Amino acid sequence: MEDVYKNDMSCKFYTGITLAVFTIIFNVLKIKASSMVYWNSTETNERQDSKTPRREPKRLLSLKEEFTLTLLRLRRGFDTKSLSDMFAISESSVSRIFTTWMCLMSIDLGFLIKWPSKEQIMENLPKCFKHFKKTRCIIDCTEFFVQKPSLPTAQRITYSSYKHHNTFKCLVAITPSGSFCFVSDLYTGSISDKKIVQESGFLDNIEFGDDIMADRGFLIRGDLALKGATLNIPPFSFGRQMGSNATTKTRRIARARIHVERAIGRLKNYAILQGVMTLQMKPLYSQIVKVCAMLCNLDCQLVK
Numbered sequence: 001m002e003d004v005y006k007n008d009m010s011c012k013f014y015t016g017i018t019l020a021v022f023t024i025i026f027n028v029l030k031i032k033a034s035s036m037v038y039w040n041s042t043e044t045n046e047r048q049d050s051k052t053p054r055r056e057p058k059r060l061l062s063l064k065e066e067f068t069l070t071l072l073r074l075r076r077g078f079d080t081k082s083l084s085d086m087f088a089i090s091e092s093s094v095s096r097i098f099t100t101w102m103c104l105m106s107i108d109l110g111f112l113i114k115w116p117s118k119e120q121i122m123e124n125l126p127k128c129f130k131h132f133k134k135t136r137c138i139i140d141c142t143e144f145f146v147q148k149p150s151l152p153t154a155q156r157i158t159y160s161s162y163k164h165h166n167t168f169k170c171l172v173a174i175t176p177s178g179s180f181c182f183v184s185d186l187y188t189g190s191i192s193d194k195k196i197v198q199e200s201g202f203l204d205n206i207e208f209g210d211d212i213m214a215d216r217g218f219l220i221r222g223d224l225a226l227k228g229a230t231l232n233i234p235p236f237s238f239g240r241q242m243g244s245n246a247t248t249k250t251r252r253i254a255r256a257r258i259h260v261e262r263a264i265g266r267l268k269n270y271a272i273l274q275g276v277m278t279l280q281m282k283p284l285y286s287q288i289v290k291v292c293a294m295l296c297n298l299d300c301q302l303v304k
Contacts, residue, residue, distance in 0.1 A: 007019060008020075014071070014072055014075060014076060015068070015071035015072065015074075015075050016071065016074065016075040016269070016270060016292075016295050016296075016299075017071070017295060017298055017299075021298050022071075025109070025298070026063075026064060026067050028108065028109070029067065029104060029105065029108055029109075030063050030064075032104060032108060033063050033066070033067070033101070033104060034063060036100060036104055037100075038096050038097070038100045039096055039099040039100045039103070040096055060087075060089050060093055061087060061089065061097070065087065066097045066101060067101065069083055069086075069087055069094065069097055069098065069101075070097065070098055070101040070102070070105070071295075072086075073094075073098055073272060074270050074271075074272050074288070074291065074292060074295070075269075075270055075271060075272075076271050077270075077271025077272045077274060077275070080094040080095055080098075099284060102284055102287045102288060102291060103287065105287075105291045105294070106287040106290055106291050109291065109294045110290075110294070112294035112295075112297045112298065113180050113181060113182065113183055113290065113293060113294055113297065114181060115181050115182065115205045116175055116181055118136070118207075118209075118210075121135070121136060121175060121176060124175070124176070124177045125176055125177075126176055126177060126303040126304055128255055128256050128259075128303065129176045129256055131252050131256075132176075132211065132213065132232060132252075132253075132256055134209065134210070134211035134230075135176055135211050135212075135213050135232065135256070136206075136207075136210040136211060136212060136229075137173040137174060137175055137176075137181055137182070137212060137213070138173065138174050138176070138212075138213040138214070138256070138257055138259065138260040139171060139172070139173045139182075139197070139202070139212060139213070139214045139218065139260070140171075140172060140214065140215065140257075140260045140261065140264065141169055141170065141171050141172070141193050141196060142169070142170060142172060142264045142267070142268075143160055143162070143163050143167040143168065143169045143189055144167060144168050144169075144170075144186070144273055144277055144285070144289070145163070145165050145166070145167055145275065145276045145277065146158060146166050146167055146168050146189075146276065146277045146279065146282075147166070147276055147277065147278050147279045148166045149166065149279060156190070157188040157189075157190050158188045158189050158190065159189060159190060160189035160190065161190075163189065165189075166189060167188075167189030168186040168187065168188065168189060168277065168285060169186065169187050169188070169189050169191055169196065170183060170184045170185065170186050170187065170196075170286075170289055171183075171184040171193075171196045171197060171200050171202060172184070172260070172263070172264065172267075172293070173202065174259065174260050174263045174302075176256075176259075176303065177301055177302065177303050177304075178259050178262070178263055178301060178302025178303040179263075179297050179301075179302070180263065180267075180293040180294075180296060180297055182202055182205065183289060183290050183293045184196060184200035184201070184202065185200065185286040186285050186286045186289065187199070187200075193217045193218050193219075193220075194218065194219050194220055194223075197218065197220050197223065198220075198223060203223060203224075203227060206224060206227040206229045207227070207228075207229070208227065208228035208229065209228060209229065210224075210227070210228075210229040210230070211229065211230045211231075211232050212224060212229060212230070212231055212232065213232045213233075213253065213256065213257055214231065214232070214233050214257075215233060215234070215257065216233050216234055216236065218231065218233065232253065233253070234249070234250040234253050234254065235249060235250060259302060259303045262302060263296070263302055266296050266299065266302065267289075267292055267293055267296055270292040270295075272288060272292070273288070273289065273292060
């Protein structure tokens with residue numbers, strides 16, 4: 001029993017999921033994985049111009065080993081050199097495997113990020129939301145450092161005045177119980193919170209009567225009103241001392257809203273999202289963030 005526990009903890013440490021979850025997810029993916037076409041940067045343009053299909057290179061690892069390699073890179077942030085040494089394959093093969101599995105997982109595990117119904121929210125409403133029973137989700141934006149582009153225009157649009165660094169930014173929403181229910185694509189770091197809400201497709205999920213919890217930076221009350229929804233943010237003091245009711249409301253919102261920051265912290269436990277992202281992998285980063293969020297939803301419930 002102790003050996004099983006140790007193996008489970010090791011699996012969680014290296015991949016972010018337990019052995020049982022690893023097995024379930026692998027069984028979901030392996031049928032399509034067995035017939036997937038592997039990404040290859042050197043042949044992409046050639047394939048577009050050629051009518052003759054090319055023979056796929058021989059698979060160097062088993063499907064389970066490829067899945068493990070992918071999770072290791074996500075969770076522990078191993079670079080292609082480290083993984084090529086671990087699995088005795090070339091760095092280009094590591095990139096090919098990782099990119100292909102990211103594309104597969106982002107599509108086939110998409111059901112793990114689901115917009116819940118109002119009934120589901122009420123059935124699983126944590127105690128800390130007893131004063132906010134109409135809350136449909138809590139939203140926030142998070143940023144990821146990115147390599148400084150060479151073009152001045154690209155430098156300007158990716159520069160975040162909040163982080164004082166070039167960043168990519170995404171909008172996330174969690175349910176009151178702490179599961180990710182919406183993760184946007186990545187945008188350049190200069191985009192405002194309001195703009196990303198408007199452009200990400202988040203508003204398409206909003207229904208009449210919804211209450212969205214956020215911080216003061218989300219000036220989207222008008223956008224939500226058009227959907228018949230309300231915005232719940234801490235009251236503004238306008239330079240004056242807040243009254244007891246406003247102070248109590250601010251404290252209650254802070255106690256409930258802190259969980260979106262905890263969820264983002266869980267997301268950023270995936271080491272591939274730490275440090276500075278390379279521009280070379282830019283086309284893949286939206287998928288990487290979403291897959292990491294999907295895996296987070298397989299962890300234990302964040303808010304009880």
